[in-house]
Amino acid sequence: MKTLNLVQAVNDALAVALEAHDDVVLLGEDIGRFGGVFRATAGLRERFGEERVIDTPLSEAGIIGTAVGMALYGLKPVPEIQFSDFIYPGFDHIVNELAKYRYRSGGQFPCPVTIRTPVGGGIRGGHYHSQSPEAYFIHTPGLVVVCPSTPRDAKGLLLASIRSPDPVLFLEPKPIYRKAVGEVPEGDFEVPLGQARVVREGGDVTLIAWGAMVSLCEEAAARIAPSGVECTIIDPRTLWPLDIDTIADAVSATGRCIIVHEAPRTCGFGAELAALVQERCFLHLEAPIRRVTGWDTPFPYTLEHAYLPSVERVLDAVEATIAF
Amino acid sequence: MAKTEQAATCDAEATEQVGREKLRGFLQQMQLIRRFEERAAREYASGRISGFCHLYIGQEGVAVGALGALEPRDHVITAYRDHGHALLRGCTPRAVMAELMGKVTGAARGRGGSMHMFNPEQRFHGGHGIVGGHIPLATGFAFASAYEQRGDVTLCFFGEGAMNQGAFYESLNLASLWNLPAVYVIENNQYAMGTPLSRASAISDLAMKATAFGMEGEVVDGMDVTLVNACIARAAKRAREEHRPTLIEARCYRFRGHSMSDPAKYRTKDEVDERKAHDPITLATHTLLERKWASEDEVKGWDDEAKDAAADAAEFAADSPQPSLSDLGRYVYAEPLSWRLDDAMTPHVREEG
Known part of the structure; x- marks a missing residue:
C-alpha cells in the first residue's frame, strides 16, 4: 500500500x-x-x-x-x-x-x-x-x-x-x-466493473452518490449522525451497467432514498435511478425519492456554490425525507 | 473527365499495365456488383428489403480498380454505399443480400442492414452511415499498423460530400503529421444526395485539398477501372514503402438516385445519358473485346453468372431467419444484457414470439 x-x-x-x-x-x-x-x-x-x-x-x-x-x-x-x-x-x-x-x-x-x-x-x-x-x-x-x-x-x-x-x-x-x-495497493490491481461500493451503512436513509459527491454525502452523514439519523451511502462506481441489486437492497432496508449529483436535474442520471428504485422498492418506500442536484441552468461561474449540491442541501433533503 | 469523353475503351497504357487476366477479373467483379445491385433494387421494390438502400450502380470502376491494387493483409473501410466494396472484400452475395433483408445469415448477422457490411477475415471494417464519421477510424487503423510495424495499408473511401465535414480535416492532418500508411479515396459522384458539388464545395479540384495537409493528391477518372487500379497501386506503394498518405479524387457518377427513395430529379436525362455512355462496364467490355482478351460469349457468360449469383443470394436471404426476439440484447456489450431487458418479454409480446 x-x-x-x-x-x-x-x-x-x-x-x-x-x-x-x-x-x-x-x-x-x-x-x-x-x-x-x-x-x-x-x-x-x-x-x-x-x-x-x-x-x-x-x-x-x-x-x-x-x-x-x-x-x-x-x-x-x-x-x-x-x-x-x-x-x-x-x-x-x-x-x-x-x-x-x-x-x-x-x-x-x-x-x-x-x-x-x-x-x-x-x-x-x-x-x-x-x-x-x-x-x-x-x-x-x-x-x-x-x-x-x-x-x-x-x-x-x-x-x-x-x-x-x-x-x-x-x-x-x-x-x-x-x-x-x-x-x-501497489502494482497490478483491479476493482471489478459493475459493482457498487457500500461507503457507509445506516438504517434510516440511503444516499446514492458518485465522484466528488460521495465525500460530500459522507460529511453530511457524519453531521446528522449525532441527532440519531443514520445514513447508508452507496457509490455505484460503475454508473452503467449499474449494480442495481446493491442499490435496491439498501433502499429496501432504509425505505428512504436520496440521489445526489452535480449534473442538471432534468433527465440527469438521478431521474433514471429514481425510476429504477421505485420499480424495485415500491412497497418499501416510506417517502418520495428526493434528488439533490445541479440546477437546470448553464454551469454558473461565481454562483457555482449555489448550483452545486452542498452538505447543507443534502442535510435539508435528509431531514425532509425523514419527516415526510 | 476529358479522357472518357473521347474514348469508349479504357486507357491504353493503364490497360497494358493491368494486363489481360486482371482486366477479365475486373469486368467480372463489376458485372457481379451491377447485377447484385439491380437485384437488390427489385427486392427493395418487392418489400423484402426495408429502410435505406444506396446502390453502387455506375461507380463499380472505383471499388474494383482500387481494391484490385491491394494485398489481402490491407484494411478497407467505406461509407454507406458499401455493397460493392463488401462483395469485393470477401462478403458473399448471400451474406450481403441477407444483411439487406436483416437476416441472421447476413454480414452483420442481421443487426445492421444496408450500411453495415463487415468481414473481419478480409479486414473489411464496414460501411458507415454518418457522412465522414469513419474517416478518423481509417487514420486509427493506419496508426496501429505503423505502431505494430506490420506493413499493411489502409484504404478509406468516402464521397465528395464527406469532405466538407470537420472529421475529414482532422483525420488527414493526423495521417500526414504522423506519416501513416493510408490512402483516402474520394468517390466524387458529383452529388451529395441532391446537392451538386458546385453548390457544396468552394473548390472543384478536390485533390488540391491534399496540399493543406502536405500530402500527395491525385485526380483519376473513376469510370476507367484500369486508371483507378494504376493510381491506387501508386498510392499504396507510397504508403507501404514511404509511410506517406495520399488523397485521391476518383471522378465517377451514380446512375441511380442517392437511395431507393430518390428519383434524382435534380439532374437532367441528358446528363445521365451522357454519363452512361462512359459506363465503367462498357469501357472494360469494349477494351477486352477490341484486344481479343475475351469473346462476346465469355462476357455474356460472366454476366449470366452474375445474375444467377444475385438470384441465388436473394433466394437464400429470403429463406433465412430473422434474429429472434430473445437475441435483442446480444452484441450490445461483451456479455449479453440481462435484467435491463426483462420488460421486453411481457406476456403479449411473448405470445407473439
Whole structure:
C-alpha cells in the first residue's frame, strides 16, 4: 500500500497498464511532454516513449475516431479528453461508432477504447470547465460509464476499464483530484466493473452518490449522525451497467432514498435511478425519492456554490425525507 | 473527365499495365456488383428489403480498380454505399443480400442492414452511415499498423460530400503529421444526395485539398477501372514503402438516385445519358473485346453468372431467419444484457414470439 491522491492513482494505473501491455497507447492534447493539464500522465512519456504516450493536435473528433480505429485493429488506446466539456466535437464518434461497433457488426468487431476525461465543478471553472456529462453516455447503449470517488477505486477501476472488452467512458472527478487521498495497493490491481461500493451503512436513509459527491454525502452523514439519523451511502462506481441489486437492497432496508449529483436535474442520471428504485422498492418506500442536484441552468461561474449540491442541501433533503 | 469523353475503351497504357487476366477479373467483379445491385433494387421494390438502400450502380470502376491494387493483409473501410466494396472484400452475395433483408445469415448477422457490411477475415471494417464519421477510424487503423510495424495499408473511401465535414480535416492532418500508411479515396459522384458539388464545395479540384495537409493528391477518372487500379497501386506503394498518405479524387457518377427513395430529379436525362455512355462496364467490355482478351460469349457468360449469383443470394436471404426476439440484447456489450431487458418479454409480446 502507498498513500496517493486521486490523480496520482490514475497516473499509477496508466503506468501499470503501459508496463503490462504493449498494445496500450495513450493519446491526447498535451499529455506527453507537458504531462497533462492535471498532470495525470506526468512522467509517462519519459518512461514509455513518445510512440506510446502521444501528443495530439487539438482535435477531439480526430482523437476519439482514431482511437476507435486503433482498437478495431487490435490496440488498447486510452485517449484523454482534457476536460469533459471538450468532448462534444467527438460525440458522434462516441455515440455512433465507439458504442455501436460491436452491435452493428453483429459481434464481429469489439471496440475496447477507454476515454479518460475530468468532470465536475467546484474549481471556479465556469461553463466550459465544470460540466458533468455522464447522462449523455449512460443513455448510449454499448458504453460502460465509470466514475471513481477514491484513489483506490480510481486505480483499480481504470485498470479494469482498460482491460474491458467494452468501450469505457472513465470520468475523473477533477475537484477531488488532489483532495481525495488514500491508501492504494501497489502494482497490478483491479476493482471489478459493475459493482457498487457500500461507503457507509445506516438504517434510516440511503444516499446514492458518485465522484466528488460521495465525500460530500459522507460529511453530511457524519453531521446528522449525532441527532440519531443514520445514513447508508452507496457509490455505484460503475454508473452503467449499474449494480442495481446493491442499490435496491439498501433502499429496501432504509425505505428512504436520496440521489445526489452535480449534473442538471432534468433527465440527469438521478431521474433514471429514481425510476429504477421505485420499480424495485415500491412497497418499501416510506417517502418520495428526493434528488439533490445541479440546477437546470448553464454551469454558473461565481454562483457555482449555489448550483452545486452542498452538505447543507443534502442535510435539508435528509431531514425532509425523514419527516415526510 | 476529358479522357472518357473521347474514348469508349479504357486507357491504353493503364490497360497494358493491368494486363489481360486482371482486366477479365475486373469486368467480372463489376458485372457481379451491377447485377447484385439491380437485384437488390427489385427486392427493395418487392418489400423484402426495408429502410435505406444506396446502390453502387455506375461507380463499380472505383471499388474494383482500387481494391484490385491491394494485398489481402490491407484494411478497407467505406461509407454507406458499401455493397460493392463488401462483395469485393470477401462478403458473399448471400451474406450481403441477407444483411439487406436483416437476416441472421447476413454480414452483420442481421443487426445492421444496408450500411453495415463487415468481414473481419478480409479486414473489411464496414460501411458507415454518418457522412465522414469513419474517416478518423481509417487514420486509427493506419496508426496501429505503423505502431505494430506490420506493413499493411489502409484504404478509406468516402464521397465528395464527406469532405466538407470537420472529421475529414482532422483525420488527414493526423495521417500526414504522423506519416501513416493510408490512402483516402474520394468517390466524387458529383452529388451529395441532391446537392451538386458546385453548390457544396468552394473548390472543384478536390485533390488540391491534399496540399493543406502536405500530402500527395491525385485526380483519376473513376469510370476507367484500369486508371483507378494504376493510381491506387501508386498510392499504396507510397504508403507501404514511404509511410506517406495520399488523397485521391476518383471522378465517377451514380446512375441511380442517392437511395431507393430518390428519383434524382435534380439532374437532367441528358446528363445521365451522357454519363452512361462512359459506363465503367462498357469501357472494360469494349477494351477486352477490341484486344481479343475475351469473346462476346465469355462476357455474356460472366454476366449470366452474375445474375444467377444475385438470384441465388436473394433466394437464400429470403429463406433465412430473422434474429429472434430473445437475441435483442446480444452484441450490445461483451456479455449479453440481462435484467435491463426483462420488460421486453411481457406476456403479449411473448405470445407473439
